Amino acid sequence: MATAPASAAPPAHPPLEGSARIWGTIALSAATFMNVLDSSIANVSLPAISGDLGVSSTQGTWVITSFAVANAIAVPLTGWLTQRFGQVRLFMASIILFVVSSWLCGLAPNMTTLIGFRALQGFVAGPMIPLSQTLLLASYPRALAGLAMAMWAMTTLVAPVMGPLLGGWITDNISWPWIFYINIPVGMAAVTIAWAIYRKRDSPTKSLPIDTIGLSLLILWVGALQLMLDKGKELDWFHSAEVVAMAVVAVVGFAFFIVWELTEKHPVVDLSLFKRRNFWSGAVATAVAYGLFFGNVVLLPLWLQQYMGYTATQAGMVLAPVGALAIVLSPLVGMTVGKVDPRRYATFSFMVFALVLWMRSNFNTQADIATIMVPTIIQGVAMAFFFIPLVTLTLSGLTPDRIPAASGLSNFLRITAGAMGTSIVTTVWDNRATVHHAQLAESINLGNPAATAAISNLGNSGLSSEQVLGQLNRLIDQQAFMLASNDVFYASAVLFVFLIPLIWLARPAMGGGGADAAAGAH
The missing domain is CATH 1.20.1250.20 (MFS general substrate transporter like domains)
Structure with missing residues (x-):
C-alpha cells in the first residue's frame, strides 16, 4: 500500500x-x-x-x-x-x-x-x-x-x-x-x-x-466470499442454502467486477497490471504465502490456550520472539536486495517458513514452552527475507506513476488472503480434529490394554463412571486437536515449498520502482 x-x-x-x-x-x-x-x-x-x-x-x-x-x-x-x-x-x-x-x-x-x-x-x-x-x-x-x-x-x-x-x-x-x-x-x-x-x-x-459501481461490486464479492468461509463450518457448508447463496453472490459479483473494471475509465482497481508477469507472480506468491503465515499465527495461540493449558500471557510470550531476528535482519535485506537476485531471497524465506512449519508439525502434548518457541524464533529469519524481496519483484519495471495502484492492489490481495487464510485454517483444524477424535475414540474399548488400565486408574482415584468418561473425552479432545494442528502445520509447510516455482516465473528485478517502494510491503 x-x-x-x-x-x-x-x-x-x-x-x-x-x-x-x-x-x-x-x-x-x-x-x-x-x-x-x-x-x-x-x-x-x-x-x-x-x-x-x-x-x-x-x-x-x-x-x-x-x-x-x-x-x-x-x-x-x-x-x-x-x-x-x-x-x-x-x-x-x-x-x-x-x-x-x-x-x-x-x-x-x-x-x-x-x-x-x-x-x-x-x-x-x-x-x-x-x-x-x-x-x-x-x-x-x-x-x-x-x-x-x-x-x-x-x-x-x-x-x-x-x-x-x-x-x-x-x-x-x-x-x-x-x-x-x-x-x-x-x-x-x-x-x-x-x-x-x-x-x-x-x-x-x-x-x-469515483468508480462507485466498481467499489460496490468489490465490497459485494469480497464480503460474500468471507461470509461463506466464516459461516461454512457452522452451517455445514454446501448443504446449507445460505452458504450456497453466498457462494453464488461471490462468484457472480466477482465476474461482474472483472468485466466492469476492465472497461471503466477510472477503475477502483487497475486490473491491467495483471498483464505483467512480475506483478501477477509476485502478488499471488505474496498473497498465498501471507495467507498461510497469518492463518498459522492465529491457530497457534488458539491451540495453546484451549488444549495445552496456556494463559493468554504465556501464548503471547510464545509468539513474541517472531520479530526479534526480523528486526535485526531486515535492514541487511533492504541494503542488499538491489545487489542480490530478490528471487533467491524470497526462495530462502519460503524454505525457512516450510522448515518452521515442519518443526511445529512434530509437536506433541508434552512439548514445553522452550520447544514451542524455537520455531517462532527461527520464523523471524523468514519474515526478514519475505516482504522486501517480494515487493521489489512485484513492483519492478513499473513506471513511478503506476506504483501506487500496483502497491494498493498487491496489498489488497495480501490482506484479503490473510483473512481467508484465518477462516480456512481454523475450519480445516476443526474438521481434522473431528476425524482424529472419531479414530481415537474407536480405540477406547475393552480389547485395548492401555485404555482399560487408564479407565481402571481413573476409577480407583474416586471418580464416578460419568467423570471417568468425561476425563477420557477431554484427553481424546486434547490429542485430536494436537494431531489436527500437526496436519495443518505439515500441509502449510508443503504448500510453501510448492509456492517456490511461482517466484521464479518472475524475471530478475530490473529498474522501476520496486526497491524504492519495498518498505510498502506492510
Whole structure:
C-alpha cells in the first residue's frame, strides 16, 4: 500500500528540520504502530472474547477477519480519498475515526456488534499506513529517504511482536476490552502532534470521479466470499442454502467486477497490471504465502490456550520472539536486495517458513514452552527475507506513476488472503480434529490394554463412571486437536515449498520502482 516513491514527483514542501522532524517521526510512527498492533493484539485474546460473549472459538476469529477484509477494501480507495481531501486531513480523520471505533469495540455488548465495529475500525484504518509513509518521506531530505523508510519498517515489525505480549497481559490482568481502549491515548497523542506539525503541509485537492459501481461490486464479492468461509463450518457448508447463496453472490459479483473494471475509465482497481508477469507472480506468491503465515499465527495461540493449558500471557510470550531476528535482519535485506537476485531471497524465506512449519508439525502434548518457541524464533529469519524481496519483484519495471495502484492492489490481495487464510485454517483444524477424535475414540474399548488400565486408574482415584468418561473425552479432545494442528502445520509447510516455482516465473528485478517502494510491503 505504498504510495509513489520520492522519485515520482518533487515534494510540495521542504523537508522538516530539527525537533519538528523528530516529533513528526514519533507521531507518524505511533499511528502506524497502533494500526499494525491491532492486526495481532486480538489473536491471543480470542478465547477470552469468545467465552465472554458466549460464542465458539471459530466464530471468535471473525474479530480478526472482519478487520482484515474491511481494511483490504479500504486500501484501493486511499488514492482517490487523498486527492479529494488532502493527505494531512485524510490522515487526521483516519486516526480520529480509528480511535472512536476502538472505543466502540471495547464497549461492544455482543459478538455481532463487536464484529461490526471491528469492520469499521479496519475500514477507517485503510489510509493510515500508506499516508504515514508518504508524510514521513516528505519530512526527510532525499539523501535520508532510506533512513526514514528503515525507521518506518522497524515500527511495522516491532508492533506484531508487542501485540501478542500486550494483548495476553491485558487479557489476563485487566480485561479484553482494554486491548482496544489503549488505542485512545496513543491515537489522541499522535493526532495532536501530527496536526501541529503537518497542518500547513497538506497536498492540493481536486474533485475526481469515483468508480462507485466498481467499489460496490468489490465490497459485494469480497464480503460474500468471507461470509461463506466464516459461516461454512457452522452451517455445514454446501448443504446449507445460505452458504450456497453466498457462494453464488461471490462468484457472480466477482465476474461482474472483472468485466466492469476492465472497461471503466477510472477503475477502483487497475486490473491491467495483471498483464505483467512480475506483478501477477509476485502478488499471488505474496498473497498465498501471507495467507498461510497469518492463518498459522492465529491457530497457534488458539491451540495453546484451549488444549495445552496456556494463559493468554504465556501464548503471547510464545509468539513474541517472531520479530526479534526480523528486526535485526531486515535492514541487511533492504541494503542488499538491489545487489542480490530478490528471487533467491524470497526462495530462502519460503524454505525457512516450510522448515518452521515442519518443526511445529512434530509437536506433541508434552512439548514445553522452550520447544514451542524455537520455531517462532527461527520464523523471524523468514519474515526478514519475505516482504522486501517480494515487493521489489512485484513492483519492478513499473513506471513511478503506476506504483501506487500496483502497491494498493498487491496489498489488497495480501490482506484479503490473510483473512481467508484465518477462516480456512481454523475450519480445516476443526474438521481434522473431528476425524482424529472419531479414530481415537474407536480405540477406547475393552480389547485395548492401555485404555482399560487408564479407565481402571481413573476409577480407583474416586471418580464416578460419568467423570471417568468425561476425563477420557477431554484427553481424546486434547490429542485430536494436537494431531489436527500437526496436519495443518505439515500441509502449510508443503504448500510453501510448492509456492517456490511461482517466484521464479518472475524475471530478475530490473529498474522501476520496486526497491524504492519495498518498505510498502506492510
